[in-house]
Amino acid sequence: GESVGLHLPTLSVQEGDNSIINCAYSNSASDYFIWYKQESGKGPQFIIDIRSNMDKRQGQRVTVLLNKTVKHLSLQIAATQPGDSAVYFCAETGNDYKLSFGAGTTVTVRA
Amino acid sequence: EPEVTQTPSHQVTQMGQEVILRCVPISNHLYFYWYRQILGQKVEFLVSFYNNEISEKSEIFDDQFSVERPDGSNFTLKIRSTKLEDSAMYFCAGIIEQGSEKLFFGSGTQLSVL
Numbered sequence: 001g002e003s004v005g006l007h008l009p010t011l012s013v014q015e016g017d018n019s020i021i022n023c024a025y026s027n028s029a030s031d032y033f034i035w036y037k038q039e040s041g042k043g044p045q046f047i048i049d050i051r052s053n054m055d056k057r058q059g060q061r062v063t064v065l066l067n068k069t070v071k072h073l074s075l076q077i078a079a080t081q082p083g084d085s086a087v088y089f090c091a092e093t094g095n096d097y098k099l100s101f102g103a104g105t106t107v108t109v110r111a
Numbered sequence: 112e113p114e115v116t117q118t119p120s121h122q123v124t125q126m127g128q129e130v131i132l133r134c135v136p137i138s139n140h141l142y143f144y145w146y147r148q149i150l151g152q153k154v155e156f157l158v159s160f161y162n163n164e165i166s167e168k169s170e171i172f173d174d175q176f177s178v179e180r181p182d183g184s185n186f187t188l189k190i191r192s193t194k195l196e197d198s199a200m201y202f203c204a205g206i207i208e209q210g211s212e213k214l215f216f217g218s219g220t221q222l223s224v225l
């Protein structure tokens with residue numbers, strides 16, 4: 001069946017180090033992917049997106065990599081800061097304008 | 112980031128009671144959505160709304176649920192007879208760009224059914 005999932009539910013990273021959060025998806029028809037950040041008590045906040053015709057996209061301190069061959073998505077955060085502590089979700093959609101979310105990775109930044 | 116406003120932020124209700132959750136999306140939002148998140152779990156799709164009608168709904172969105180956009184601005188989710196398992200954070204979201212699937216979420220309403 002269709003599913004979106006993350007490899008690890010938690011990630012602890014030292015402040016200043018780079019973080020890599022991984023996500024696997026199963027729907028071959030997925031053509032749009034988003035990473036969201038969710039802080040405690042708040043709604044998901046858009047970080048970065050990528051379409052299936054790309055394999056890499058960069059934003060401010062973040063990079064999303066897409067490997068369609070193995071249906072794998074990753075989010076890299078450069079120079080992780082305490083404010084990056086949150087739950088990170090990957091989400092995907094086909095052409096139905098309906099996002100399906102993964103289970104989330106909780107990132108904790110150690111000072 | 113475009114702001115989506117949800118009210119109330121917290122709602123406590125007794126099992127069997129009706130609740131209405133409200134959302135004020137950006138005025139030029141094209142698609143509207145309700146998602147929910149049970150504590151510690153992933154965000155789940157409930158329903159999408161386009162052109163003043165439901166375009167898709169999940170199996171969670173049964174006959175107890177309904178959505179409306181009564182006055183062209185507010186977007187509401189009604190649960191007719193709440194159950195304990197309806198306790199969750201409910202998020203409204205919208206798409207503002209034609210041809211985009213980028214959803215902007217509200218801050219959510221925490222619903223607690225006792």
